[in-house]
Amino acid sequence: MQALYAQLLVGLINGSFYALLSLGLAVIFGMLNIINFAHGALYMMGAFVAYFLLNNDYLSIGYWPALIVAPIVVGIFGMILERTMLQWLTGLDHLYGLLLTFGIALIVQGVFQNYFGSSGMPYAIPDQLKGGMNLGFMFLPIYRGWVVIFSLVVCIATWFLIEKTRLGAYLRAATENPTLVRAFGVNVPRMITLTYGLGVGLAALAGVLSAPINQVRPLMGADLIIVVFAVVVIGGMGSIMGSIITGFALGVIEGLTKYFYPEASNTVVFVLMVLVLLVKPTGLTGKAA
Amino acid sequence: MKTRSIASLLLTTALSFVMTGVASAQDKTVKIGALSDQSGLYADLGGPGSTLAAQMAIEDSGLVAKGWKIGIISGDHQNKPDIGTAIARQWFDVDKVDIIVDVPNSGVALAVNNVVKEKNGVYINSGAATSDLTNAQCSPNTVHWTYDTYMLAHTTGQALVKAGGDTWFFLTADYAFGAALERDTTAVITANGGKVVGGVKHPLNTPDFSSFLLQAQASKAKIIGLANAGGDTTNTIKQAAEFGIVKGGQKLAALLLFLTDVKAIGLETAQGLNFTETFYWDMNDQTRAFSKRFAAKMKNSAPPTMVQAGVYAGVRHYLKALEALGGNPHDGVKVVEKMKSMPTEDDLFGKGEIQPNGRTIHNAYLFEVKKPSESKGPWDFYKLVGTVPGDQAFTPLSESKCALLKK
Numbered sequence A: 001m002q003a004l005y006a007q008l009l010v011g012l013i014n015g016s017f018y019a020l021l022s023l024g025l026a027v028i029f030g031m032l033n034i035i036n037f038a039h040g041a042l043y044m045m046g047a048f049v050a051y052f053l054l055n056n057d058y059l060s061i062g063y064w065p066a067l068i069v070a071p072i073v074v075g076i077f078g079m080i081l082e083r084t085m086l087q088w089l090t091g092l093d094h095l096y097g098l099l100l101t102f103g104i105a106l107i108v109q110g111v112f113q114n115y116f117g118s119s120g121m122p123y124a125i126p127d128q129l130k131g132g133m134n135l136g137f138m139f140l141p142i143y144r145g146w147v148v149i150f151s152l153v154v155c156i157a158t159w160f161l162i163e164k165t166r167l168g169a170y171l172r173a174a175t176e177n178p179t180l181v182r183a184f185g186v187n188v189p190r191m192i193t194l195t196y197g198l199g200v201g202l203a204a205l206a207g208v209l210s211a212p213i214n215q216v217r218p219l220m221g222a223d224l225i226i227v228v229f230a231v232v233v234i235g236g237m238g239s240i241m242g243s244i245i246t247g248f249a250l251g252v253i254e255g256l257t258k259y260f261y262p263e264a265s266n267t268v269v270f271v272l273m274v275l276v277l278l279v280k281p282t283g284l285t286g287k288a289a
Numbered sequence B: 001m002k003t004r005s006i007a008s009l010l011l012t013t014a015l016s017f018v019m020t021g022v023a024s025a026q027d028k029t030v031k032i033g034a035l036s037d038q039s040g041l042y043a044d045l046g047g048p049g050s051t052l053a054a055q056m057a058i059e060d061s062g063l064v065a066k067g068w069k070i071g072i073i074s075g076d077h078q079n080k081p082d083i084g085t086a087i088a089r090q091w092f093d094v095d096k097v098d099i100i101v102d103v104p105n106s107g108v109a110l111a112v113n114n115v116v117k118e119k120n121g122v123y124i125n126s127g128a129a130t131s132d133l134t135n136a137q138c139s140p141n142t143v144h145w146t147y148d149t150y151m152l153a154h155t156t157g158q159a160l161v162k163a164g165g166d167t168w169f170f171l172t173a174d175y176a177f178g179a180a181l182e183r184d185t186t187a188v189i190t191a192n193g194g195k196v197v198g199g200v201k202h203p204l205n206t207p208d209f210s211s212f213l214l215q216a217q218a219s220k221a222k223i224i225g226l227a228n229a230g231g232d233t234t235n236t237i238k239q240a241a242e243f244g245i246v247k248g249g250q251k252l253a254a255l256l257l258f259l260t261d262v263k264a265i266g267l268e269t270a271q272g273l274n275f276t277e278t279f280y281w282d283m284n285d286q287t288r289a290f291s292k293r294f295a296a297k298m299k300n301s302a303p304p305t306m307v308q309a310g311v312y313a314g315v316r317h318y319l320k321a322l323e324a325l326g327g328n329p330h331d332g333v334k335v336v337e338k339m340k341s342m343p344t345e346d347d348l349f350g351k352g353e354i355q356p357n358g359r360t361i362h363n364a365y366l367f368e369v370k371k372p373s374e375s376k377g378p379w380d381f382y383k384l385v386g387t388v389p390g391d392q393a394f395t396p397l398s399e400s401k402c403a404l405l406k407k
Helices: A002-032 A039-054 A063-084 A094-116 A142-164 A166-176 A178-183 A188-210 A220-235 A240-260 A268-279 B002-022 B047-061 B081-093 B106-119 B149-162 B176-191 B210-218 B230-242 B259-265 B285-297 B306-325 B332-341
Strands: A132-134 A139-141 B029-036 B069-076 B099-102 B122-125 B142-144 B167-173 B195-202 B223-227 B251-254 B274-277 B344-346 B350-354 B364-369 B382-388
Touching: A002 A039, A002 A142, A002 A166, A002 A188, A002 A220, A002 A240, A002 B210, A039 A063, A039 A094, A039 A188, A039 A220, A063 A188, A094 A220, A132 A142, A139 A142, A142 A166, A142 A188, A142 A240, A166 A178, A166 A188, A178 A188, A188 A220, A220 A240, A220 A268, A240 A268, A240 B210, B029 B047, B029 B081, B029 B306, B047 B069, B047 B099, B047 B285, B047 B306, B069 B081, B081 B106, B099 B306, B106 B122, B106 B142, B106 B176, B122 B306, B122 B332, B142 B332, B149 B176, B149 B251, B149 B274, B149 B364, B149 B382, B167 B176, B167 B210, B176 B195, B176 B223, B195 B210, B210 B230, B223 B230, B230 B251, B230 B259, B251 B274, B274 B382, B285 B306, B306 B332, B306 B344
Parallel strands: B029 B069, B029 B099, B099 B122, B122 B142, B167 B195, B167 B223, B223 B251
Antiparallel strands: A132 A139, B274 B364, B344 B350, B364 B382
């Protein structure tokens, strides 16, 4: 029984990453109608920015400032992408956005791999979060506990911003009927750019959070993004709350699989995806188109 | 069916006569194929560095100046046996490749082994670990350089059991390599009076090991044996530190650890790990000189790993055999027989030999990862702890199940 508690908690930790990443994807898909395949590459860039901030010849900026700086830097990169490339795809089939972002992901990963190889770089856990505590049923590294709490806060804040504030209402309205919202004097293209920046920033934030746990390496996002897409599909494309809850839930389910039948831990998410799609093609919380 | 096989036999015999006629002693054209994981979790320990090593072996052999035409191509097997064999077939059938080198990932390596045998090419494997390549699945076309699971089990594994680590829990990569390494290490553990109390098989390329580590922790085994490699090993070691496994009194046995892995983990976390390699760049003047030339040509200025060093040494020896033969590099079995008949010697591995089963015998070294304070440069990672002579490190011929030995 003790082992089970431990596995549940470990599952929640992985779920935090799934939730943060699928949240960003959901925001971008919900507001821009773009299936952002570059999300994994941007997540990786977040981790690399944190690494560069710390390891350069001029200044060594640690983990805490990186949590803010890296999402901003990568977010700006994302906004440039949106302005220069993605915005031209408005109104076209989803497939075009998917292919474009997939191409961008391959290029970004290729460039990083060219310079940094594939095995990656170490990034130390910040001193304040080192060590762990004994919970009785398991030894919980403090950093992992921090990841769960911090990502929960970020997820809820994002949900609140989009579903409960006036700004969020504008955004949702702009997705429904951009022409009408424009008529009210709202700068819709700028809002869309900022939204993409926000989604990308969330990915970069997840990247910084994962840097001390995983290796900072060019393919860290590529390995994760497929699972995250499965999470989004299960939760329902574009649903903010759906993707948060599914993210955490699937982390837990995957964790339990690692305990009961480890060989299947890489596939369990996809089996679930198939089952959900068969029963409810719009995903658990999705609305019919 | 019978008539057809007789007919094809006649045809091949006839063809081989024709071929020998055409390919006279003047034929000095060779094509080398470097097949590796070029972009995945094993790309840094083999990958583009292995192609570079083969290229340097060609340059250093001096054969080009003697009128030989030696070409090289590289391919990415993406850790998938079907892709690996498809590339190998195309190389032999279309590109007229004579020899395939490197091929990390035991699953792919065993699959390619069959293709090379079928096509009568030469196969110098350096990247794969499975001891089956020179044991149950040995082939007259194959030479296995650098290391194998038997060697890893009988060096690192044995040393740990003898030092009191008599209960083990395995974290095993769920494919041919992990299974072979766990099998060979288990044999050593039980032979030395130890016991395996449990284990987990995890999928290849797993980002998060915390679930598995918790199970290892709960097993109370003294040693947690890592029968995995590359990115999987670095993630396990890093996350084991997070969960306080070593502080809790359990010891990690990184059965297979490469230079690039230590770099990725960082000395802070990796310090004190014991493991075995057969090559390290900072062993002597020759290895340092070679590594300096090698690093100058690498994008990230990395010195060679033992796999890349093995590719260099293997190709050097292959070209020496070709020179001794005087030409006609296209009959794989003949070339490999020549390679086995000559003692091996090079700057990187020193003196050695190739056994009749295809296993190259050379020294193996027990290393310990330095403390951050002891490291003087960006790649100064290892302390030499002991040397195991080749005949004690690798499978004795008496234990080998290789069919080539039953003559």
